[in-house]
Amino acid sequence: xxxxxxxxxxxxxxxxxxxxxxxxxxxxxxxxxxxxxxxxxxxxxxxxxxxxxxxxxxxxxxxxxxxxxxxxxxxxxxxxxxxxxxxx
Amino acid sequence: xxxxxxxxxxxxxxxxxxxxxxxxxxxxxxxxxxxxxxxxxxxxxxxxxxxxxxxxxxxxxxxxxxxxxxxxxxxxxxxxxxxxxxxxxxxxxxxxxxxxxxxxxxxxxxxxxxxxxxxxxxxxxxxxxxxxxxxxxxxxxxxxxxxxxxxxxxxxxxxxxxxxxxxxxxxxxxxxxxxxxxxxxxxxxxxxxxxxxxxxxxxxxxxxxxxxxxxxxxxxxxxxxxxxxxxxxxxxxxxxxxxxxxxxxxxxxxxxxxxxxxxxxxxxxxxxxxxxxxxxxxxxxxxxxxxxxxxxxxxxxxxxxxxxxxxxxxxxxxxxxxxxxxxxxxxxxxxxxxxxxxxxxxxxxxxxxxxxxxxxxxxxxxxxxxxxxxxxxxxxxxxxxxxxxxxxxxxxxxxxxxxxxxxxxxxxxxxxxxxxxxxxxxxxxxxxxxxxxxxxxxxxxxxxxxxxxxxxxxxxxxxxxxxxxxxxxxxxxxxxxxxxxxxxxxxxxxxxxxxxxxxxxxxxxxxxxxxxxxxxxxxxxxxxxxxxxxxxxxxxxxxxxxxxxxxxxxxxxxxxxxxxxxxxxxxxxxxxxxxxxxxxxxxxxxxxxxxxxxxxxxxxxxxxxxxxxxxxxxxxxxxxxxxxxxxxxxxxxxxxxxxxxxxxxxxxxxxxxxxxxxxxxxxxxxxxxxxxxxxxxxxxxxxxxxxxx
Numbered sequence: 112x113x114x115x116x117x118x119x120x121x122x123x124x125x126x127x128x129x130x131x132x133x134x135x136x137x138x139x140x141x142x143x144x145x146x147x148x149x150x151x152x153x154x155x156x157x158x159x160x161x162x163x164x165x166x167x168x169x170x171x172x173x174x175x176x177x178x179x180x181x182x183x184x185x186x187x188x189x190x191x192x193x194x195x196x197x198x199x
Numbered sequence: 200x201x202x203x204x205x206x207x208x209x210x211x212x213x214x215x216x217x218x219x220x221x222x223x224x225x226x227x228x229x230x231x232x233x234x235x236x237x238x239x240x241x242x243x244x245x246x247x248x249x250x251x252x253x254x255x256x257x258x259x260x261x262x263x264x265x266x267x268x269x270x271x272x273x274x275x276x277x278x279x280x281x282x283x284x285x286x287x288x289x290x291x292x293x294x295x296x297x298x299x300x301x302x303x304x305x306x307x308x309x310x311x312x313x314x315x316x317x318x319x320x321x322x323x324x325x326x327x328x329x330x331x332x333x334x335x336x337x338x339x340x341x342x343x344x345x346x347x348x349x350x351x352x353x354x355x356x357x358x359x360x361x362x363x364x365x366x367x368x369x370x371x372x373x374x375x376x377x378x379x380x381x382x383x384x385x386x387x388x389x390x391x392x393x394x395x396x397x398x399x400x401x402x403x404x405x406x407x408x409x410x411x412x413x414x415x416x417x418x419x420x421x422x423x424x425x426x427x428x429x430x431x432x433x434x435x436x437x438x439x440x441x442x443x444x445x446x447x448x449x450x451x452x453x454x455x456x457x458x459x460x461x462x463x464x465x466x467x468x469x470x471x472x473x474x475x476x477x478x479x480x481x482x483x484x485x486x487x488x489x490x491x492x493x494x495x496x497x498x499x500x501x502x503x504x505x506x507x508x509x510x511x512x513x514x515x516x517x518x519x520x521x522x523x524x525x526x527x528x529x530x531x532x533x534x535x536x537x538x539x540x541x542x543x544x545x546x547x548x549x550x551x552x553x554x555x556x557x558x559x560x561x562x563x564x565x566x567x568x569x570x571x572x573x574x575x576x577x578x579x580x581x582x583x584x585x586x587x588x589x590x591x592x593x594x595x596x597x598x599x600x601x602x603x604x605x606x607x608x609x610x611x612x613x614x615x616x617x618x619x620x621x622x623x624x625x626x627x628x629x630x631x632x633x634x635x636x637x638x639x640x641x642x643x644x645x646x647x648x649x650x651x652x653x654x655x656x657x658x659x660x661x662x663x664x665x666x667x668x669x670x671x672x673x674x675x676x677x678x679x680x681x682x683x684x685x686x687x688x689x690x691x692x693x694x695x696x697x698x699x700x701x702x703x704x705x706x707x708x709x710x711x712x713x714x715x716x717x718x719x720x721x722x723x724x725x726x727x728x729x730x731x732x733x734x735x736x737x738x739x740x741x742x743x744x745x746x747x748x749x750x751x752x753x754x755x756x757x758x759x760x761x762x763x764x765x766x767x768x769x770x771x772x773x774x775x776x777x778x779x780x781x782x783x784x785x786x787x788x789x790x791x792x793x794x795x796x797x798x799x800x801x802x803x804x805x806x807x808x809x810x811x812x813x814x815x816x817x818x819x820x821x822x823x824x825x826x827x828x829x830x831x832x833x834x835x836x837x838x839x840x841x842x843x844x845x846x847x848x849x850x851x852x853x854x855x856x857x858x859x860x861x862x863x864x865x866x867x868x869x870x871x872x873x874x875x876x877x878x879x880x881x882x883x884x885x886x887x888x889x890x891x892x
Contacts, residue, residue: 114876114883122879129327136323140316140581144574147309147557148566157449162555165312166622167445170319174611177326181604184331188601193880195599198206 121191128183132176139164139172206598210279217282221421227251232695241694245384248702252422253399256415256709260403263411268738271408271745272339272721273595278413280602284609286416287593289423289710291318291584291614293369294376295771297423297707300618302679304625308554311625313573315618317580319611324585324783326607330594332790334603335878337890339595340718341588341782342726347889348789348874349800350867352731357804361781362588362722365774366715367756369587372771373712374400374760377705383655383684384701390761396705397757400712404720405746412713413596419706420613426703427617427683431624434690438627448623451630455554458633462672463550471664471673476548482541489538493531500524551672554629568839575844576772582850583775586782589711589718600881628682631689637672644670647688651681658684716756720749772843773815780807780849784857792858793875799861807853814845 143150143164150161158166188194231239231247239247265271278286296318304311336344342358377396382389403411435444438451462468485492504520528534552559558573560566584590593610597603636648641663644652651659658678661670683704687696724745729736736744781804788795788803816822817835819842828835840847866872877886 118880118883125879132323132327136320140320140577141574144316144577145570148570151555151557156446158452159555161557162309162312162452163449165309165316165557167619169316170615170619173320173323174608174615176323177608177611180326181601181608184604185601188881193882195601195882198598198602 117191118193121187121193124187125184128180128187132180135172136176139169143169204277206277206279209277213279213282217417217421220418221425224422224425228695228699231698232693235693235695241698242386244694244698245386245701248698249381249385249395249705252702252705253395255418256399257402259415259418260406260411263407263414265407265410266739266742268742270410271742272725273592274408274410274413276337276596277598278596280597280605281609282417283413283593283597283602283606284613285420286413286596287590287606287610288613288617289416289420289706290593290714291590291610291711292423292617292707293373293711293771294380294704294708295372296617296621297427298376298380298680298683298704300621300683301624301628302682304622305629305682306677306679308552309557310559310569310573312622313576314580315622317577318584319615319618320577321581321584322607322611322614324581325590325594326604326611328787328790329585329591330603330607331600331881332878333591333786334594334597334600335881335889337595339592340721340725341591341786342722343730345785345789345800346726346730348871349785349795349797350871351797354785354797354800354804355726355730357781357801357808359722359726361777361804361808363719365587365778365781366589366718367752368770368774369589370712370715370719370752370756371759373708373715374757376708377712378760380701380704380708384698393757393761396709396712397753399705399709400716401750401753404713404717405749408742408745409592409596409717412710412717415713416710419710423703423706423710424613424616426699426706428620430686430690430692430696430700431620431627433692434627434631434686435623437690438630444627445619445623448626452555452626455626455630455633458630459551459553462633462637465671467665467667467669468550468671468673471671472548472550474664475544475673478541479543479545479548482538482544485538486535486542489535490531493528493534496534497527500527547673547676554626571838572841572844575840575847578850579772579776579779579844579846582779582783582846583777586778586786587775588722588778588782589714591786592718592721593714624686625682628686628689632675632677633672636675637670639670641668641670645689647685650688651685655681712756716749716753719752720745723748723752769819769821769843773845776811776815776844776846776849777808779846780811780853783850784854788854788857788861790875790878792861793872794861794866795857796861796864796867796871798864799857799859802860803853803855803857806856807849810852811845811849814840814848815842818842818845 143161147161147165150164151159153160155163160168185194231244235244267275269275300311300314303314333341333344336347338344338347340362342355342362345358346352346355374393374396377399378389378393381387381392381395385392387395403415431444432442435447436442438444439447441447444451485496500520500523504517504524507517507520528537558566558569560569594603594606597606635645639645641661644661648659648661652661655678658681660676661674663670664674665671683700684697687694687700690696724741728744728748729741784803784807785795785800789800814835814837816826817828818832820832822828822842823832837848873887874889877883877889880886
């Protein structure tokens with residue numbers, strides 16, 4: 112079937128949110144990992160920050176990213192009328 | 200699925216069942232604890248756990264038995280997000296995560312965190328790039344998606360091959376883990392343990408396929424998370440005073456860092472380390488000219504015996520010298536073997552690592568290399584997670600796309616509970632060892648250390664190297680697995696909790712093995728047999744073929760595991776690199792780039808797999824021997840990356856190849872492009888349907 116302009120826009124917004132969340136993921140993982148030694152000079156909750164991020168902080172960010180994506184997309188589905196039928 | 204089926208009622212029922220089940224399991228623990236107080240022996244506690252849990256999994260398997268295709272392959276597509284999350288958690292966390300992770304962190308310190316980050320962060324990729332789209336596509340297997348998206352049997356076959364390659368290596372490691380746990384806690388022989396575990400795996404997957412595996416995995420998750428958290432929380436209260444030590448072990452980490460500094464400079468520690476260094480140096484010197492050194496050393500000992508005898512030395516000195524002569528290697532080869540072993544003692548001459556310190560190394564180059572390899576492992580574990588078929592398959596089982604998205608959240612949440620506890624456990628255990636075990640007298644070791652030293656010297660070996668009767672850190676050799684296994688005893692908990700931990704490890708291994716076996720059997724029965732060999736096979740026949748194959752694959756895997764192949768940990772890591780290099784590029788481009796076509800995918804998958812495999816072959820010792828590679832490893836190394844991270848090269852090359860070859864060949868047909876559009880939207884009014892009945 113032919114996609115309408117609205118459908119195209121839905122996909123574009125999906126790509127935008129995916130890109131933003133991926134950037135956060137990249138920073139929490141690789142940028143954080145690269146500078147772990149430098150971050151360790153900062154103290155956070157009694158932990159060296161670099162250690163804390165790799166052991167817990169980044170993990171919490173991952174969980175948050177996935178929660179936000181599910182929440183955002185499930186709302187976007189409704190907004191663009193591409194949602195599925197409610198489960199009975 | 201019957202017309203009267205109601206998802207809401209079903210979900211409520213599930214909640215009721217699993218709450219009752221969790222309550223029942225806790226009651227079972229309390230009864231066993233009471234029985235222990237009344238004198239139930241350890242052996243019978245071990246049996247009680249083994250029989251009760253495997254019996255339970257078997258019961259769920261029998262209750263969920265099925266011959267319907269959609270039930271067998273995707274649990275009828277009605278697993279709610281929350282429960283699919285638990286099932287994925289159990290599917291994901293293997294024996295290595297449950298038993299090995301905390302130990303790896305204990306031994307490797309910061310650098311071990313690469314696995315913690317990699318095995319959680321990969322779910323971000325699953326959520327953003329794969330789960331919702333695969334669910335919309337809505338079929339049974341990953342090779343099938345490739346076959347439909349790119350068309351033809353070549354790509355399907357490569358998919359089948361890659362799926363089996365990754366999963367088989369992994370399943371062997373799980374069955375091996377089952378054998379170890381069963382034999383340790385019941386005293387059964389390793390081989391018997393392997394086959395008992397195999398029975399536990401088969402009753403589930405054989406009778407009810409994905410449906411039985413799903414509901415068993417939920418039950419297994421409950422057991423494994425209770426088992427992991429109970430002793431840590433207890434130990435945490437002891438050390439930090441609050442029941443969520445995950446947030447409060449910063450203070451303990453500081454104390455560990457203080458102790459590390461103290462132990463690095465402690466004179467007694469230095470003395471022990473020097474003994475190791477001298478031994479290693481002597482061995483290195485002797486290995487330069489073995490026959491000369493052999494003759495010299497022998498002459499020295501013989502002379503000493505003669506001298507002592509001539510000077511009428513006390514009898515015990517003479518006896519000691521004679522013993523040294525009697526135990527001296529009987530020829531040069533035996534001596535060489537001994538020296539090669541002694542050479543390794545150099546490692547024990549090193550000061551303790553700094554737990555919180557990333558990328559240790561003697562100079563800037565070494566530190567930079569450590570950092571690169573850390574990030575390399577993170578990269579491969581993440582992209583591997585997002586490409587392992589047994590995980591992706593789980594997102595076919597949710598009722599719709601919306602639930603699939605939420606389900607990835609629940610999956611990572613349940614996995615996170617264990618992974619963010621493991622670094623905490625490692626630090627708490629380290630504090631216990633550094634502050635209580637180190638410095639105690641050999642005659643009065645802490646109870647747990649005294650017990651484990653006898654039970655399994657490969658996990659805990661302490662010997663008084665400098666003869667001062669006091670334990671020095673350098674005198675302890677510790678196997679990683681002991682951290683999780685001995686935590687209940689370190690925390691001073693009754694033996695029931697040790698049994699619980701074993702049951703948790705067993706649950707972790709069995710659940711992962713179930714998911715993997717199913718992936719292999721389904722790839723063979725659905726994609727190879729039904730799609731390529733006999734497309735007219737009836738549904739009943741397809742399910743029976745799948746069951747028969749499951750049995751065969753399970754037996755081959757168990758047989759391989761019973762041979763106790765060495766390199767198992769490397770092989771598990773290799774599975775991630777292989778999956779990342781082969782599946783990730785074609786799956787993601789398949790959804791996000793309409794232009795990706797058949798030839799691009801074929802070339803990309805082959806190139807990714809090929810490069811990854813080539814790099815492992817030329818840099819990993821075991822594979823080098825197998826393929827007769829003789830030039831030094833250094834000549835083959837790219838950017839100094841370790842073989843486990845071969846995916847760092849395989850994935851980008853696979854991605855680039857797919858793109859370039861696709862651009863050079865005609866674009867895919869209109870139908871295929873429509874299919875891509877179809878999977879991008881959860882629901883298009885008036886659209887085609889790809890969902891399999």
